[in-house]
Amino acid sequence: xxxxxxxxxxxxxxxxxxxxxxxxxxxxxxxxxxxxxxxxxxxxxxxxxxxxxxxxxxxxxxxxxxxxxxxxxxxxxxxxxxxxxxxxxxxxxxxxxxxxxxxxxxxxxxxxxxxxxxxxxxxxxxxxxxxxxxxxxxxxxxxxxxxxxxxxxxxxxxxxxxxxxxxxxxxxxxxxxxxxxxxxxxxxxxxxxxxxxxxxxxxxxxxxxxxxxxxxxxxxxxxxxx
Numbered sequence: 150x151x152x153x154x155x156x157x158x159x160x161x162x163x164x165x166x167x168x169x170x171x172x173x174x175x176x177x178x179x180x181x182x183x184x185x186x187x188x189x190x191x192x193x194x195x196x197x198x199x200x201x202x203x204x205x206x207x208x209x210x211x212x213x214x215x216x217x218x219x220x221x222x223x224x225x226x227x228x229x230x231x232x233x234x235x236x237x238x239x240x241x242x243x244x245x246x247x248x249x250x251x252x253x254x255x256x257x258x259x260x261x262x263x264x265x266x267x268x269x270x271x272x273x274x275x276x277x278x279x280x281x282x283x284x285x286x287x288x289x290x291x292x293x294x295x296x297x298x299x300x301x302x303x304x305x306x307x308x309x310x311x312x313x314x315x316x317x318x319x320x321x322x323x324x325x326x327x328x329x330x331x332x333x334x335x336x337x338x339x340x341x342x343x344x345x346x347x348x349x350x351x352x353x354x355x356x357x358x359x360x361x362x363x364x365x366x367x368x369x370x371x372x373x374x375x
Contacts, residue, residue, distance in 0.1 A: 150281045151263075158272045161249055161261045161280055166192055170251035170258050172201040174292040178208040178245040180235075180267040182221030187269060189231050201232040204267065205295050206302075207244025209237045213314035223303045236299035239312035244295060249280075250288040257285035 151160050162173075185202065192200040206214070214237070222235045238244050247267075250260040263280030265271040271278055300309055347354045 150279055151261075152277070152279050155274075157265060157278055157280060161265070162188055162272065163191065163196065165251040165259050166196050166198050166200070168253075168259075170253045172203070172252040172255075174248075174250040174252065174289060175202060175204045175267050176244065176246050176248040176292055176295055177204065177206060177267040178243075178247060179212075180204055180206050181269060182218055182225055184267050184269050184272065185222070185225050185231075185233060189225075189233070199232065203234045203236075203292075205236045205238060205244070205292065205299050207238045207246060207295070209243075209313045210239055210241060211243035213316050216315040216317050219302065219315055226301075226303055235302040236296060237302060237309065237313055238295060238299050239309075240298040246291075247280075248283070248288050248291060250285055250292055252289070257289040260285040260288035262288065 151157055165173075185204070188202070189200045192198045225231055225233050226235055246262070247265055248260065248262050249267075251258045260283040261280045262283040263278060265276075265278040265280055270276050300312070302309070346352060
């Protein structure tokens with residue numbers, strides 16, 4: 150098992166290239182265009198190799214994908230300097246797997262599975278991840294099975310957006326900051342009602358909820374109606 154933050158990038162994404170692997174199949178819950186660019190740049194400048202990547206992003210069908218990231222992935226796919234293809238899972242349930250499978254002359258060569266998404270955060274010192282070698286044939290079959298449930302990121306936007314929610318996170322955050330807390334009721338926002346009362350008694354529980362961890366000798370919250 151690979152757990153060292155310093156070894157993760159080398160073992161999973163770099164060393165196989167040095168060993169002669171020539172294509173990487175990736176299944177990742179989340180992925181970023183910045184990671185693709187970083188990986189390709191490393192292969193080209195440090196290893197003096199051209200990187201070939203076929204990527205499936207699995208969680209977009211549930212959590213959506215940032216529009217900026219989507220557009221950047223398309224740009225990378227259209228780039229003449231990189232052999233890159235990107236696909237989105239469009240069938241539920243979403244795919245949270247992280248599987249990296251290297252091919253050598255079109256044959257499964259080496260594979261890794263674990264917790265690391267294909268993002269810069271995962272392959273940096275800011276996250277603790279664990280990855281372990283896996284059967285490359287099984288991993289390759291898994292990739293191609295999921296590929297049949299996916300759509301290319303550069304397919305017709307109307308079709309993709311019927312399966313994937315594309316969002317502009319910075320714009321949404323900026324707009325929310327403009328809203329006065331006291332004025333929220335006047336905006337068309339989703340609302341959820343939560344109760345802190347025991348369903349059977351209609352009272353605040355004595356040892357859970359608001360009183361979680363309270364010992365008998367302490368004064369407990371005794372609210373009956375909220």
